[in-house]
Amino acid sequence: MEQIVFGIGITALTGALATVAGSAEDTESNIGSQGDPNSQVQLAPQMGFLHRIFNKAVAGEPPAYGLWCALGAGLAWAFMAMQINAILAIVLGCVLAVFVQGVYATTAYLGRTASLAKFGQPVYVDIIKSMTTVTMAHAFIAIFCTVALCQLINGALGHPFPLPLLALIWGIALGAAGSATGNPYYGKERQYQNQKFGAGVPISASGNIVRYAEAGERNSIDNGFFTHKIGGSASGICFGLIVFLELWRTILFEKIYAGWGAIAVGVLLILIFTVIDRYIEVWARKNYGPYTAAKEAES
Amino acid sequence: MSAVAAKPQAGGAMNPTAMAVGVVLLIIILGACWVVSPNLGLMALIGIIIGGVLIGFGTHFVPVGGAPAAMGQAPGIATGVAMLAAGAGLAGLFGGAWAAEQGMVVAVVTGGIGGGLMMAITCLMVNFVYVFGMGIPAASGKVLHDPITGDSQAEYKSQGTEGHGLPFVSFVGGVIGGILGGAGGTLIYLELLGLYEATFPTMMNATAAQVLPVAVSVAGMFAVALFLVNAVLTAYNITGTIEGPHDPKFKRWPRAIVASAVASALCGFVAILIVAM
Numbered sequence: 001m002e003q004i005v006f007g008i009g010i011t012a013l014t015g016a017l018a019t020v021a022g023s024a025e026d027t028e029s030n031i032g033s034q035g036d037p038n039s040q041v042q043l044a045p046q047m048g049f050l051h052r053i054f055n056k057a058v059a060g061e062p063p064a065y066g067l068w069c070a071l072g073a074g075l076a077w078a079f080m081a082m083q084i085n086a087i088l089a090i091v092l093g094c095v096l097a098v099f100v101q102g103v104y105a106t107t108a109y110l111g112r113t114a115s116l117a118k119f120g121q122p123v124y125v126d127i128i129k130s131m132t133t134v135t136m137a138h139a140f141i142a143i144f145c146t147v148a149l150c151q152l153i154n155g156a157l158g159h160p161f162p163l164p165l166l167a168l169i170w171g172i173a174l175g176a177a178g179s180a181t182g183n184p185y186y187g188k189e190r191q192y193q194n195q196k197f198g199a200g201v202p203i204s205a206s207g208n209i210v211r212y213a214e215a216g217e218r219n220s221i222d223n224g225f226f227t228h229k230i231g232g233s234a235s236g237i238c239f240g241l242i243v244f245l246e247l248w249r250t251i252l253f254e255k256i257y258a259g260w261g262a263i264a265v266g267v268l269l270i271l272i273f274t275v276i277d278r279y280i281e282v283w284a285r286k287n288y289g290p291y292t293a294a295k296e297a298e299s
Numbered sequence: 300m301s302a303v304a305a306k307p308q309a310g311g312a313m314n315p316t317a318m319a320v321g322v323v324l325l326i327i328i329l330g331a332c333w334v335v336s337p338n339l340g341l342m343a344l345i346g347i348i349i350g351g352v353l354i355g356f357g358t359h360f361v362p363v364g365g366a367p368a369a370m371g372q373a374p375g376i377a378t379g380v381a382m383l384a385a386g387a388g389l390a391g392l393f394g395g396a397w398a399a400e401q402g403m404v405v406a407v408v409t410g411g412i413g414g415g416l417m418m419a420i421t422c423l424m425v426n427f428v429y430v431f432g433m434g435i436p437a438a439s440g441k442v443l444h445d446p447i448t449g450d451s452q453a454e455y456k457s458q459g460t461e462g463h464g465l466p467f468v469s470f471v472g473g474v475i476g477g478i479l480g481g482a483g484g485t486l487i488y489l490e491l492l493g494l495y496e497a498t499f500p501t502m503m504n505a506t507a508a509q510v511l512p513v514a515v516s517v518a519g520m521f522a523v524a525l526f527l528v529n530a531v532l533t534a535y536n537i538t539g540t541i542e543g544p545h546d547p548k549f550k551r552w553p554r555a556i557v558a559s560a561v562a563s564a565l566c567g568f569v570a571i572l573i574v575a576m
Contacts, residue, residue: 036369036377062382160515169389176386181424183377187369198434200371202459230432238424242417259405266412273419284436290454
């Protein structure tokens with residue numbers, strides 16, 4: 001019983017860490033403009049719309065976070081093998097991983113923006129100075145939380161995988177959840193704030209991203225501030241739920257019927273999420289209604 | 300003929316010669332494995348091939364819209380095919396590896412359910428953001444009616460787009476893809492773990508308990524690597540984006556099955572060679 005209570009406590013803590021990690025990951029990727037919406041940041045100058053948005057997408061978010069988390073965890077593991085306190089080791093490992101992220105962000109911005117020189121897009125040195133550190137700070141939060149939750153899973157809950165491999169797996173899952181949930185909000189709602197609310201961006205509008213703010217030109221920190229409210233929170237809830245429910249069903253129900261208990265609870269959870277998804281879909285169709293009459297659309 | 304003048308090839312067309320070459324390659328690799336390690340190695344390789352095929356087939360179910368989905372211009376999840384499949388499958392592998400002690404069937408099913416649960420949560424949150432964050436209902440661009448619910452789709456597509464969000468069939472496809480991917484990844488891990496647990500003690504002149512952490516780590520790394528190989532290979536077959544099982548591109552799966560089987564066999568053979576040679 002005591003072991004189960006301990007397990008539930010660790011599960012709750014990992015869920016909370018995952019929620020913070022998901023939120024920070026999405027905000028970092030939006031400030032750095034790393035997900036799929038970056039295609040528009042890259043496209044805009046080619047369509048004649050010069051801007052001051054950061055531009056660092058070289059890899060997708062999942063492999064990038066897989067790398068950074070595995071790097072942070074691997075270094076933390078090495079520090080722990082040198083008898084350094086676990087918390088200090090994780091902090092040091094993540095700091096070093098974040099420096100790699102910073103180098104990656106700087107070279108990506110310079111390289112990608114320089115490739116747009118023939119379209120007249122300047123490389124802004126002040127953008128590198130002011131925004132790289134902001135993405136690094138958010139990346140540190142995301143990497144630290146992910147490595148810390150992997151250490152809890154490995155050390156306290158006894159998962160057989162070593163820390164770096166766990167961090168690689170959960171880093172990729174973090175990037176996948178964060179980019180899947182957060183990208184549409186940044187791509188449609190923020191970059192195309194000049195388009196109608198409640199409709200997708202017409203393909204003809206591609207590249208015409210919003211470039212001006214209340215005062216002066218819009219920058220990527222404004223984007224992070226805006227998207228964090230819904231995109232960041234939703235990404236955090238998404239990754240937090242994935243980690244929490246995966247651990248929760250294992251810790252509580254694994255012993256029931258030799259493992260089949262956890263499977264049954266997993267199936268039940270999938271069915272519950274399916275019903276909620278269907279409810280949301282029908283709710284949207286009823287409340288927002290169709291864009292055109294049915295016959296016209298089918299013709 | 301220049302690249303511009305060339306007509307686009309029918310993406311779904313099967314090339315019988317290429318398929319035959321693939322099958323022959325598969326038989327050659329299986330034969331080589333039989334020569335090197337006739338019992339344990341060959342059985343492990345067959346398990347790895349089945350796991351790889353499950354991953355390759357499962358990836359076709361995952362609804363991925365890529366960059367257009369991020370602007371609400373196309374349905375699906377706004378990220379890459381291989382990356383999303385990897386995220387879901389590896390989350391499944393995490394659960395499956397944990398349940399390894401409870402037997403192969405329980406572990407593989409646990410891995411599958413772990414992947415399915417990850418995809419169910421992700422797909423739900425995608426629709427949540429579309430509906431409550433952006434005020435956009437889900438609509439498919441490839442079919443007039445949702446094959447499962449029968450809901451009409453065309454009039455819910457906003458002007459100038461190919462659809463947006465995840466219609467119910469795409470949600471179900473995502474969950475199925477996660478289940479197949481998680482189960483396949485776990486199967487590969489278990490086959491390699493069994494092989495390494497049996498062979499490492501003799502190789503390293505150590506007890507079974509001493510080699511267990513090494514066996515788990517090496518099997519885990521090969522399982523992740525094989526997962527990525529199969530997911531990326533399938534992403535090439537899909538060429539960018541797919542809405543799910545109702546998408547015409549889904550019919551290309553036989554090609555991916557052969558390719559995944561050959562790639563898994565080759566990579567699995569390398570994983571077996573490190574203990575068989």
